[in-house]
Amino acid sequence: MSNQARELLKATEIDAMEPRRSVHPLNERAVRFKKSLSEMTGLTQFGFHLVTLQPGHDSTEYHRHLYEEECIYILSGNGEALIDNHVHEVGPGDFMGFARGGAAHTLSNTGHLPLVLIVAGQRLEQDVCDYPHKGKRLYAAGTNKVFVDLPKDSED
Template sequence: MVEFPRELLKAVHIGAMEPQRSVHLLNDRAIRLKRPLSEVTGITQFGFHLVTLLPGCESTEYHRHLYEEECIYVLSGTGEAIINERAYEIGPGDFMGFAREGAAHTLFNTGHIPLELIVAGQRLEHDVCDYPQQGKRQYVAGANSVMVDLPKQAMIPGSERTT
């Protein structure tokens, strides 16, 4: 059997990886099945994941990062991206890039088959993440984080949840 270096993940090995199920702290509909490729290859400064959203699932809670940048590439399936409170249809070959201090966003699988994505983002030691629909702000410092109420001036007008 040929042994490959840590830096090379063959498609057959990626396909055999057991996806990790994660549910977002603020959104129980945000259920992701992810294969963490960066960790397996030893990359620590940015995350690179193959993510599957099953029909009806959301990628995360609607959010924006103040310091980290992230991007998403759609491999297969269809869905809807909510970017700054507007909905856009997404499908295979579509790319989204979210700069620091950029647009708030989330994704929904609106189709009938899994929505397959490549999701990549920075892993800074410190970040601040706003959840404007929840009225929350998360401060991250290494492995520690704290969630506080979002200052009113940082909230998107009309985005307060009533549920």
Template sequence: MSKHPRELLKAADIEAMTPQRSVHPLNEKAIRLKKSLGDITGITQFGFHLVTLMPGHESAEYHRHLYEEECVYVLSGAGEAAIDGQVYEIGAGDFLGFAREGAAHNLSNTGGIPLVLIIAGQRLEHDVCDYPRKRKRLYVAGPSEVLVDFGHDGTE
């Protein structure tokens, strides 16, 4: 492997990375294999991740951000996107963008091969994330996170 600056990740470097396995605390089926490309290159204001969902796995708990924006580009595989209560088929070349205060969403791999995604999103110091199916709200303030039930903070 040739020497290159931290700002450049070669395809061989990315391929050699060991993905981080994470399970969403509100959804045991949300198991992601993640390579955080932005972290390695020193990016701190937004996340940029190469994410693999194995068959039957989901990206997160169905959610929406009140302040942060995020987007997804499908590299390979097939799945479904749940967006504001509707389900849509997704596949290679599809792009999904979720504006702040936008639609609740979640992705799932419904195919027989890995669903490979690029997921990018803001990393604001403060955010609020709603999980409408669980009737919970997450408050993020720097390193502090507080999860509450709807209704305990004025939400309905």
């Protein structure tokens, strides 16, 4: 990093960052390229990421967090948000906020150009995340993560 304060990332530094490629373990189409701005500035309780989805890819597997909150702001590109099994067209300037225990959701790039997003959310030490379309529940405690079958009364 340059001589800038750790708390400040200049646009040129962000542009020069190599994005990290990640694939969701329950959805091979959920391939995203992420620049974690929060990690670069030392934030530990709040995640703030610049995410790019290529055409035909998803942001994640359809899910809901039982304890964490998250939000998404679309910078460029077009796609479809699946929220509580309802499809919504989304594009630049659109914002989505998901309260803990709220609506299940995912986002897909249905356009022909990259879909660029800001994804932000809490980083609780422990969380539970349901994946209703897969019938799975994730228990997360720090770096320990365990998938189990979702209780039948929790599935959509």
